[in-house]
Amino acid sequence: MTRGFLPLLGFVIATGLATLGFATSGFRVVTTEGARRLAVEHHPRAVPDAVLVDQDGRRFTFAAYRGKALLVEFIYTNCPTICGILGDDFGRVLATLRQDRGTSGVDLLSISFDPARDGPRALRSYAARFGANAPGWRVAVPATREGLRALLKSFGVVVIPDRFGGFTHNAAIYLLDGQGRLVRILDAGPPATLLAEAAHAVS
Amino acid sequence: MLRLAAAAILWFGLWLPPLRSGLESDMALHMTVQIPLLAVVGILIAPEVRRFEPRWLAEADWLGIPGIVLVLFSTSCWMLPVALDSALGDWRMEVAKFVSLPLLVGMPLGLSWQRMPPLGRLFVIANIISKVGALGGLYLAAPIRLCAYYRLDQQAEAGSALLAVATAAIVGAFLASFFGWSWRRPFRDAWKGHRAVATATDASPSLPT
Amino acid sequence: MSANAGRADRAGVRDGETAARAVELAYIAVVAIVLLLMMLFGLTMRAAQAQYLDVQPRLFYVLLTMHGAGMVGIAGVAGAVVMWHFVRRHVPVNTTVFLANLVLFLIGAVLILGSGFIGGFAGAWTFLYPLPAHSNGIWSANAAAAYMLGLLVIGVGFLLLHLDVLHGIWRTYGSLANGLGLKQAIGLKPEKTGPPPAVPAATMASIVNVLGIVIGAVVLILSLVNLYVPSFTMSALVAKNLIYFFGHVFINATIYMAVIAVYEILPLYAHHPWKTNRIFYLAWVASTVMVLIVYPHHLLMDFAMPPWALVVGQIISYLSGLPVLLVTAFGALTVVHRSGLRWDTPSGLCFLGVLGWAAGVIPAIADGTIVVNSVMHNTQWVPGHFHTYLLLGTVAMFLGYMTWTAKEVPHETIGTEPAAFWLYVGGGIIFVVAFLAAGSASVPRRYAVHLAPWLTYDRIGSLGALLVVLGVGIMVVQFLVRVPALARLPMTAVAQPLPEAAAE
Ligand code: HEM
Ligand SMILES: [Cu+2]
Numbered sequence: 001m002t003r004g005f006l007p008l009l010g011f012v013i014a015t016g017l018a019t020l021g022f023a024t025s026g027f028r029v030v031t032t033e034g035a036r037r038l039a040v041e042h043h044p045r046a047v048p049d050a051v052l053v054d055q056d057g058r059r060f061t062f063a064a065y066r067g068k069a070l071l072v073e074f075i076y077t078n079c080p081t082i083c084g085i086l087g088d089d090f091g092r093v094l095a096t097l098r099q100d101r102g103t104s105g106v107d108l109l110s111i112s113f114d115p116a117r118d119g120p121r122a123l124r125s126y127a128a129r130f131g132a133n134a135p136g137w138r139v140a141v142p143a144t145r146e147g148l149r150a151l152l153k154s155f156g157v158v159v160i161p162d163r164f165g166g167f168t169h170n171a172a173i174y175l176l177d178g179q180g181r182l183v184r185i186l187d188a189g190p191p192a193t194l195l196a197e198a199a200h201a202v203s
Numbered sequence: 204m205l206r207l208a209a210a211a212i213l214w215f216g217l218w219l220p221p222l223r224s225g226l227e228s229d230m231a232l233h234m235t236v237q238i239p240l241l242a243v244v245g246i247l248i249a250p251e252v253r254r255f256e257p258r259w260l261a262e263a264d265w266l267g268i269p270g271i272v273l274v275l276f277s278t279s280c281w282m283l284p285v286a287l288d289s290a291l292g293d294w295r296m297e298v299a300k301f302v303s304l305p306l307l308v309g310m311p312l313g314l315s316w317q318r319m320p321p322l323g324r325l326f327v328i329a330n331i332i333s334k335v336g337a338l339g340g341l342y343l344a345a346p347i348r349l350c351a352y353y354r355l356d357q358q359a360e361a362g363s364a365l366l367a368v369a370t371a372a373i374v375g376a377f378l379a380s381f382f383g384w385s386w387r388r389p390f391r392d393a394w395k396g397h398r399a400v401a402t403a404t405d406a407s408p409s410l411p412t
Numbered sequence: 413m414s415a416n417a418g419r420a421d422r423a424g425v426r427d428g429e430t431a432a433r434a435v436e437l438a439y440i441a442v443v444a445i446v447l448l449l450m451m452l453f454g455l456t457m458r459a460a461q462a463q464y465l466d467v468q469p470r471l472f473y474v475l476l477t478m479h480g481a482g483m484v485g486i487a488g489v490a491g492a493v494v495m496w497h498f499v500r501r502h503v504p505v506n507t508t509v510f511l512a513n514l515v516l517f518l519i520g521a522v523l524i525l526g527s528g529f530i531g532g533f534a535g536a537w538t539f540l541y542p543l544p545a546h547s548n549g550i551w552s553a554n555a556a557a558a559y560m561l562g563l564l565v566i567g568v569g570f571l572l573l574h575l576d577v578l579h580g581i582w583r584t585y586g587s588l589a590n591g592l593g594l595k596q597a598i599g600l601k602p603e604k605t606g607p608p609p610a611v612p613a614a615t616m617a618s619i620v621n622v623l624g625i626v627i628g629a630v631v632l633i634l635s636l637v638n639l640y641v642p643s644f645t646m647s648a649l650v651a652k653n654l655i656y657f658f659g660h661v662f663i664n665a666t667i668y669m670a671v672i673a674v675y676e677i678l679p680l681y682a683h684h685p686w687k688t689n690r691i692f693y694l695a696w697v698a699s700t701v702m703v704l705i706v707y708p709h710h711l712l713m714d715f716a717m718p719p720w721a722l723v724v725g726q727i728i729s730y731l732s733g734l735p736v737l738l739v740t741a742f743g744a745l746t747v748v749h750r751s752g753l754r755w756d757t758p759s760g761l762c763f764l765g766v767l768g769w770a771a772g773v774i775p776a777i778a779d780g781t782i783v784v785n786s787v788m789h790n791t792q793w794v795p796g797h798f799h800t801y802l803l804l805g806t807v808a809m810f811l812g813y814m815t816w817t818a819k820e821v822p823h824e825t826i827g828t829e830p831a832a833f834w835l836y837v838g839g840g841i842i843f844v845v846a847f848l849a850a851g852s853a854s855v856p857r858r859y860a861v862h863l864a865p866w867l868t869y870d871r872i873g874s875l876g877a878l879l880v881v882l883g884v885g886i887m888v889v890q891f892l893v894r895v896p897a898l899a900r901l902p903m904t905a906v907a908q909p910l911p912e913a914a915a916e
Contacts, residue, residue: 012269016276023280030641032288032351045331158292158351168354322509325575329622335630340634374627378621380578383587 029125033170035041036156037185044181047154050147051138052111055132059143062180064135068196069106070176074157074169077126082171086110087130089173089188094137096191104200108137111149114161115141126130155182177201210305217241218301227291230353232269237306238281252310253317261318270315270325273295277307282338284349291352294389339365362378428507432500435511439493439897440814442514444888446486446521448808451884452718453479455877458843461862462870465655472860481559483523485566485654487802489517490575490810491669495617498610498676498815503580509572516569523562533557554640559583560639564632567625574625581615591615592700593693603693609675612696617668620661620703628658631674640692654853661703665735667801669868671740677816678744682751683761686743695735702732726755738774741766754905757833757887759820761812764837766804768881790858792850792869800844803880811836811884814891821897832886839879846873 011095011099021027031034045109050059062070075083090108097106110132112118118126126132127139140147159169175184175197182200186194217240226237265268279285281304288346289296316324343362348355453475460467467475496510529534533555581591585607589595592615596606631782679686744766753759815829850869855862861872 002262002265004259005265005269008260008263008269009272012273012276016279020276020280023283023286030284031284032292034286040362158288160352160354162354168348169353170348189301291582321579322506322576323571325579326572329431329575329626330629333626333633336627337633337637340630341637359639369630377623380582381588381619383582383585383590 030051032156032158033172037172040156040182040185043176044183045154047176047180047182048147048150050151051143052144052147053120054138054140055120055127057120058132058134060138060140062176065107065109065176066180067105067178067201067202069108069178070109070180071194071198072109072111072155072167072174073176074113074152074155074159074174074175075110076112076167076169077118077122077128078166080166086171086173086188087126087132089191089194090132090137091126091130093191093194094131095193099138105202106195107135108132110137110139111151112139112141113152113157113169115145115148128136156185204251207246207251210244212246213240214244214301214305217244230287230350230357230361232286234361235364235368238300241301242309242312245305245307245311246313247309248305249313250312253314256314264315264318266323267315267317267319268323270311271319271323271380273311274308277303281308287353288351307313328372328376332369332376334366335372336369339363339367339369422739432507432510433901434899435514435899436493436497436817438511439489439514440817441892441895442518443486443493443810444814444891445492446482447490448881448885448888450479450482450486451877451881453482454609455874455881456711458845458870458874458877460860463862463891464871464874467860469860472745474532476858477533477559478525481524483802484659485517485521485524486664487670487806487810488570488662489514490565491617491666491806492570494673494810494813495577495610495614495669497574498672499577499580499614502608502611502775503577503584506576509576510872513569513573516565516572520564520566520569523557523558523565527555527559527562531558533559537897554900557636557639564636566628567629567632570621571625574621577614578618578622581611581618585611588615588619592697593688596690597693599690603688603690603909605635605739606688606693609688610672612693613668613672613675615694616700616703617665619700621665621670623704624658624661624665627654628662631655632659632719662800663802664703666806667733667809668736669805670765670813671736671769673809673813673816674740674744674766677758677762677812678747678753682747682753684747684751686747692739692743695739695877698735702735734773737769741770757829758816760814760833761808761815765809765812766839768804769801769806772797772799772805790856791851792847792855792857795857796844796851799847803844804840809886815887817898818891818894820901821894828886829890832883832890834883835879835886836883839876839881839883842876843873843880844876846870846876 024030025035025038029038047062049063050197051059051061053059071090071093073084073086077083080112084100087110088188093106110126112123123139123141127137142151151157155174156171159167162168171188173186173188173194174182175186175194177183178201184197205308217226219236223237226232235250262408281300286296290300319327341356341362343366344351345358345362353361435797448858456467457472457475457479459465460472492510492513496505499505531552531554578588580751582588585591589609592612595601596603632650634651637844653728675686744763747753748763846869850866850873853866855866
């Protein structure tokens with residue numbers, strides 16, 4: 001063993017572990033999905049105040065939801081797979097909400113990231129397919145490209161073209177609290193769990 | 204000098220948009236072509252850098268161990284799906300990738316390799332094969348998308364590519380050691396125009412039992 | 413060279429010899445103790461099946477896992493010390509690496525024992541995916557992880573050792589093919605120029621073990637990741653093939669290493685060297701090639717192979733050791749034949765090892781054929797087959813080496829030696845025959861609780877096992893009491909000078 005060997009080795013190992021720990025948020029996540037969930041949970045973040053247009057052609061912003069919990073999902077109406085599942089999920093949440101009025105402090109919002117194809121007609125037919133009615137459940141598209149880009153970035157949604165003219169995208173349900181901050185990123189799941197999280201977020 | 208020039212051309216070539224976006228659009232190419240080539244840039248410059256390596260560093264890098272450990276950590280970082288994603292989504296991380304792979308993987312590898320005993324080298328090779336194979340297996344079979352920027356089918360392809368690399372490395376290492384230099388020599392001599400005199404140059408000693 | 417330097421050189425060599433001898437003695441002692449302990453576990457299981465002992469099934473499966481992993485591992489260590497001791501006379505190897513392997517083995521063994529007796533891990537030594545992660549609460553993910561980490565640590569040790577041996581062979585002979593004697597085998601060079609018999613054996617064992625460990629490490633890493641991140645899955649079939657590849661290779665390699673004791677010790681008794689002719693080299697080359705051809709087959713099994721391919725593969729995989737077995741058996745007979753060889757415990761054990769190996773292959777071939785396979789494969793026929801060649805093959809060869817080492821200490825005869833030998837041989841035969849008989853009566857393997865009609869086999873088997881334990885116990889104790897004297901023995905043996913041909 002030479003002089004300087006142990007200090008150098010120690011230094012390399014310490015910095016290596018530190019970097020690895022940093023990259024994995026403290027050895028807890030290895031995927032981008034895991035990382036953004038953890039980040040949001042620890043540091044709720046404000047979302048950009050982009051203008052959106054809903055299925056009835058009305059313009060609105062997130063400010064409309066102050067004081068209420070909001071569940072958001074990102075979709076495109078032509079999606080043959082996940083987006084249908086997400087729509088079904090929201091449909092079931094809606095049904096549960098109607099059953100017990102007690103938790104009606106929760107609204108739903110589906111945002112399309114495909115403005116090229118998702119005009120008012122497409123949004124309306126998607127809304128009709130799952131029984132969505134504004135303002136309780138808006139199906140909307142950002143009014144501008146910049147707005148869309150800002151929204152995707154702050155929610156951490158990554159959309160990449162698939163090989164069939166559609167998109168591959170990370171599927172999740174986003175929870176905004178009464179002050180309009182993104183506080184949780186959840187998996188699609190039973191309505192009861194989603195609503196419990198939502199109730200927790202407004203209280 | 205030639206090496207430095209080659210390294211520079213390789214590096215800039217990889218950085219230029221057609222090659223860069225081309226290689227990064229596919230997970231398999233990203234992992235099995237771009238990242239290794241960036242490390243190669245570092246390996247190419249290592250012999251030129253050696254002259255400037257401070258003496259204490261060369262000495263402290265006993266048997267090349269600290270250097271290899273550094274390589275181990277840096278490569279582990281760039282094997283994480285979250286790191287691959289970040290390089291695609293954030294230009295600063297992309298720069299970090301283009302800088303760190305040559306300087307923190309290729310260069311220390313080139314410098315420390317010289318200092319490692321043969322056994323250490325063999326051990327490192329065997330380890331890398333196992334790791335690449337395991338990573339390939341994971342990507343091939345994972346039912347969920349691990350990278351936000353790649354599709355599931357691309358991920359499986361990347362897994363197959365990594366497995367192919369591991370397999371090729373095993374077969375190559377095996378053949379190289381199985382037919383070591385005493386077997387190559389006749390060919391080499393023939394190549395040089397000498398008469399192949401296998402019996403005279405051969406290295407099989409006869410030992411008393 | 414000045415006289416002084418010469419003396420310093422000789423002192424250096426003597427120190428090297430002393431260190432090597434000390435590590436070898438440590439190896440033998442560790443193997444002896446662990447072997448005996450694992451045999452006691454085995455005896456406990458057999459006695460439990462015989463209903464002599466009351467053992468809870470849960471403990472039985474822990475014992476089964478520990479016995480399997482412990483025996484396979486210790487057989488590897490036993491093979492390693494035999495190989496290293498003899499191959500060191502012909503090629504340069506590193507004592508530190510040799511010691512590192514032992515230390516890593518002990519660390520791994522502690523992890524594995526902890527996983528079983530503290531963590532309750534009982535997923536069988538083959539840890540077939542995804543069983544380790546699905547314990548129904550019997551063991552935790554941490555226990556399974558400790559087990560696999562233990563295997564990984566042991567694997568690292570063996571990897572280093574085998575790479576070091578291969579490197580030495582490469583340096584001395586120029587290539588691994590030359591180490592196997594390929595040129596002599598195919599007639600490119602005269603037989604007399606070939607490597608001594610220890611070298612082809614060490615070459616083959618090391619090649620296959622390195623490949624096995626590299627692939628085994630892949631499965632171990634994958635299984636470990638799966639334990640903690642269940643969403644990372646893998647194909648259970650691929651995992652199984654990889655594990656079996658690793659397991660078969662490792663366990664078969666133990667005998668290729670241990671057989672070196674036969675090549676080196678029997679000739680000393682017969683005063684006439686082991687004949688390394690062309691057939692001998694051809695056999696080692698053939699076995700190596702067969703192993704290497706068979707194993708990709710293991711890896712490809714999941715691609716819906718047609719049944720005939722599976723059967724052929726199965727048979728070749730058993731036959732792959734056959735060429736080596738044949739030349740070894742034939743060679744042993746020629747060495748012994750009319751040599752006036754003096755039979756004692758070491759020479760008897762070495763010779764027995766060859767017979768046990770041969771006897772163990774016959775049921776394996778029977779098992780490999782398809783008809784028998786569907787009937788026998790999950791019966792005690794299988795433990796019958798592998799206990800034959802492991803207990804009466806590998807272990808016999810190791811014990812031959814151990815008792816041969818112990819003989820260096822002059823001692824007044826205690827008079828128990830032949831008794832120990834016969835207890836071990838007799839008991840061993842009774843023990844394995846009881847397994848084989850139970851197997852042909854369709855008694856399933858890996859059952860903690862046996863039905864009444866099976867008890868006869870179990871009881872006879874237990875008796876045999878008890879005799880084995882007694883015999884081996886005596887040999888082990890006799891060795892251990894001599895360790896201090898052996899360690900103090902003056903080191904006269906000096907390594908043979910390395911062949912100059914090593915230099916390019
Ligand atoms: C006194 C000596 C021994 C005794 C009493 C013994 C006993 C046993 C018993 C009762 C079993 C379980 C059989 C069953 O499946 O029902 C077993 C399995 C096994 N034994 Fe032994 N054994 C002995 C020596 C050895 C040796 C020397 C080796 C290897 C070097 C070995 C390796 C194994 C292995 C690999 C298994 C399979 C474990 C499994 O099924 O997961 N045994 N032994
Ligand atoms: Cu979709």
